[in-house]
Every structure is written in structure tokens, then in C-alpha cells.
Amino acid sequence: MGEFDPRKALELARNLQKAAPRTFVPPSEATRPKNEYVVPHSLVSGTRGYIEHVVYQINGCYENGWFDACAVMMRRLLETLIIECYEAHNIDHQVKNKDGDFLMLGGLIDDMLQNANWNLGRTAKKSLRKLKEIGDKSAHSRRYNAHRPDIDRLQGDFRDVCQELLYLSKLK
Numbered sequence: 585m586g587e588f589d590p591r592k593a594l595e596l597a598r599n600l601q602k603a604a605p606r607t608f609v610p611p612s613e614a615t616r617p618k619n620e621y622v623v624p625h626s627l628v629s630g631t632r633g634y635i636e637h638v639v640y641q642i643n644g645c646y647e648n649g650w651f652d653a654c655a656v657m658m659r660r661l662l663e664t665l666i667i668e669c670y671e672a673h674n675i676d677h678q679v680k681n682k683d684g685d686f687l688m689l690g691g692l693i694d695d696m697l698q699n700a701n702w703n704l705g706r707t708a709k710k711s712l713r714k715l716k717e718i719g720d721k722s723a724h725s726r727r728y729n730a731h732r733p734d735i736d737r738l739q740g741d742f743r744d745v746c747q748e749l750l751y752l753s754k755l756k
Contacts, residue, residue, distance in 0.1 A: 622642050623643060625640075627746060638664065665750065666696055678699070711738075
């Protein structure tokens with residue numbers, strides 16, 4: 585074994601410091617998670633890149649145990665898919681306020697459930713408000729933390745609603 589050279593050790597430490605930020609940071613955009621626990625990627629494959637990336641984040645959050653983040657991203661996907669439905673049928677003006685901004689998710693859901701343009705299935709009608717609720721609690725309640733069973737309990741409903749909205753939005 586060679587003798588310890590403090591100059592070489594210091595040089596090695598400096599090189600590690602320079603390389604570490606580039607080596608250990610995550611990529612700049614969402615990557616595909618190892619598993620698809622919440623939403624199968626095939627459901628959204630070929631739709632829109634931003635929709636696919638949200639699904640990556642939903643599944644990635646679940647995979648890592650970040651259940652509040654997962655619930656918030658599920659809420660975001662619902663909102664996005666509802667807006668996609670209105671835009672695909674050129675009736676998005678129906679869900680915009682006087683300033684031209686889209687309504688919040690509650691208003692979007694209310695309109696979708698009352699609007700004669702949609703023939704939502706029974707599961708979707710019953711599930712929309714439940715799915716919104718967990719996303720709202722995870723995003724806005726200081727003392728609420730979602731757990732895996734909270735997501736698991738809604739997983740089937742979420743998939744069904746997403747699939748229905750993807751068809752209504754003409755993305756599938």
C-alpha cells in the first residue's frame with residue numbers, strides 16, 4: 585500500500601464536489617416509474633405528452649410512498665381530462681368564468697354531471713366527487729396525510745373515470 589498523500593486526497597474531494605451535483609440530481613422531467621400501481625401507462629399512451637407525464641408522476645409517487653403527492657396528481661389528471669372533454673367538443677366556453685379562466689375542479693365536476701352532452705357511466709358519476717375529495721384533502725388540509733390504503737381504495741374508480749374521460753375527450 586502506498587503512503588497517504590493529503591494533496592491527492594484534497595484533489596479527489598474537490599473533484600467529487602464538482603461531479604456530485606451533476607451525478608446525484610434527478611432528471612429535469614418525469615421519468616417512467618418502475619411500476620404502474622395506480623394507472624396503467626397503456627391507458628394514456630399516445631394521448632398527450634403532458635398527460636403521460638402526470639401518469640408517470642402518479643405512479644412514481646405511489647411507488648415511493650408519497651401518497652399525498654399521488655392524490656394531488658390524481659386530482660390534477662381528473663381536472664385535465666375533464667377540460668380535454670370540453671375542448672374536444674368545442675364547448676370549453678361552458679366551463680370558463682367571465683375572465684376566460686377554467687372553473688375549479690368542483691365547478692368542472694358539477695357541470696359535467698349536469699351537462700346533457702355527457703353520458704357518464706354510473707361509476708364515473710359516483711366516483712368524481714370522492715376522487716376530488718382525497719386530492720383536496722392532500723393538497724389543502726394541514727393535518728391530513730394520505731396513506732396507501734386511501735389510494736388503493738379509489739384505484740379502480742380512478743382508472744374507470746380516467747378511461748371514460750379519455751374516450752369522451754376523443755383521446756382514445
